[in-house]
Amino acid sequence: MNKLKNILMLSCKRAAELIEKKLEAPLSTTESVQLSMHTKMCKACGNYQSQQSLIDRALREDCKSSSNEAECEDLKASILKQLKSEDEK
Amino acid sequence: METATDIITELVQEHTSELVAFAASGVKDRQEADDLVQDTFIAAFKGLENYKGDSSHRTWLFSILRNKITDHYRKFYRGKDQEISGDDYFDKNGSWITDKQPTSLGDEEHLLDNPEFNTTLLNCREHLPQKQFAVLQMKYYDQLEAETICKELQISSTYYWQLIHRAKLQLRDCLQKNWLNE
Numbered sequence: 001m002n003k004l005k006n007i008l009m010l011s012c013k014r015a016a017e018l019i020e021k022k023l024e025a026p027l028s029t030t031e032s033v034q035l036s037m038h039t040k041m042c043k044a045c046g047n048y049q050s051q052q053s054l055i056d057r058a059l060r061e062d063c064k065s066s067s068n069e070a071e072c073e074d075l076k077a078s079i080l081k082q083l084k085s086e087d088e089k
Numbered sequence: 090m091e092t093a094t095d096i097i098t099e100l101v102q103e104h105t106s107e108l109v110a111f112a113a114s115g116v117k118d119r120q121e122a123d124d125l126v127q128d129t130f131i132a133a134f135k136g137l138e139n140y141k142g143d144s145s146h147r148t149w150l151f152s153i154l155r156n157k158i159t160d161h162y163r164k165f166y167r168g169k170d171q172e173i174s175g176d177d178y179f180d181k182n183g184s185w186i187t188d189k190q191p192t193s194l195g196d197e198e199h200l201l202d203n204p205e206f207n208t209t210l211l212n213c214r215e216h217l218p219q220k221q222f223a224v225l226q227m228k229y230y231d232q233l234e235a236e237t238i239c240k241e242l243q244i245s246s247t248y249y250w251q252l253i254h255r256a257k258l259q260l261r262d263c264l265q266k267n268w269l270n271e
Contacts, residue, residue: 011183020254024235047191051261058201058210059229071119072106079101079127083134087094 010038015045023056097134104150105130111151115158115230117215117222125161129154159231159241166223166242178258191261194268206268213263221256224249 010018015038018031027035039046105126112122132153133140140149178189185191200206217225227238239249 011179012185013179013183016178016258017254020250020257044185044190044192047193048261050197051191051194051264052257054197054200055210055257055260055264058207059214059225061201072109075109075123075126076101076105079105079130080098082127082131083094083097083101086131086134 008034008037010034012038012042012045015039015042016048019045019049019052023052093134093137096137097130100133100146100150101130104147108150108154112154112158114211115226116161121161125154125157128157132157155231159227159233162223162227162231163241166220168219178262189262192265192269194265209264209268210260213260213267216263217256217259221252221259224252225256228253 015035018027018035021027021031022035026032039049108126108129109122112125113119116122116125129150133150136153140146144152178186180186194200214222214225224238224242227233227241228235233241235246235249239246242249244252
């Protein structure tokens with residue numbers, strides 16, 4: 001029984017690693033059982049798992065920052081000036 | 090006849106703002122984004138005669154910019170940075186340290202639709218240590234395979250995963266601190 005407990009018991013540190021791994025590749029059957037047992041009992045790791053998949057999705061989505069048109073006019077002018085000096089080289 | 094300068098001038102007028110928007114979401118500050126876009130146009134100008142016309146000018150510019158951004162991450166990675174620090178999220182038994190324990194962020198279903206949440210996430214991303222930022226961006230922004238990133242940066246896959254894992258631990262912790270306290 002103790003042996004079984006040892007197999008099933010996962011530290012939070014190890015659980016967090018498996019959560020990261022799971023976002024990339026399927027876990028082995030043992031890992032999968034270990035992780036789901038752990039997250040059922042441990043609220044913190046349950047939160048960690050759902051939030052990491054949220055972060056993963058957010059990072060994958062093209063979060064474009066908006067660019068300010070007025071600032072772009074200055075940049076355009078500076079680029080054109082730079083190109084002109086390249087041209088004269 | 091249109092000279093190279095005429096062509097590039099037109100491209101600058103037409104595409105600068107979307108190129109900057111694209112670059113700005115990938116690098117840490119606006120100045121860096123501007124510099125990358127400027128370098129892109131200079132490279133385009135110099136390489137105009139090699140432009141085959143088999144892709145649109147826009148696609149061509151974006152591919153130059155993407156290469157510049159990857160180069161930028163590579164340099165960024167090489168920059169000075171502290172090594173991966175010891176465990177400050179877990180105690181010696183591997184349990185969460187009390188003030189690092191993940192708590193609920195509220196209505197997580199709809200968080201991604203909230204622009205403020207995305208802003209908080211981007212701010213947190215900017216505060217990552219340099220190496221972690223570089224690998225995270227190569228993975229998510231450049232969408233490169235782990236294997237390619239390891240080769241580019243000449244690091245082992247174990248070290249790569251450590252960096253990604255640390256980055257994600259820190260991102261989540263930063264979100265919890267900054268999102269819940271707003």
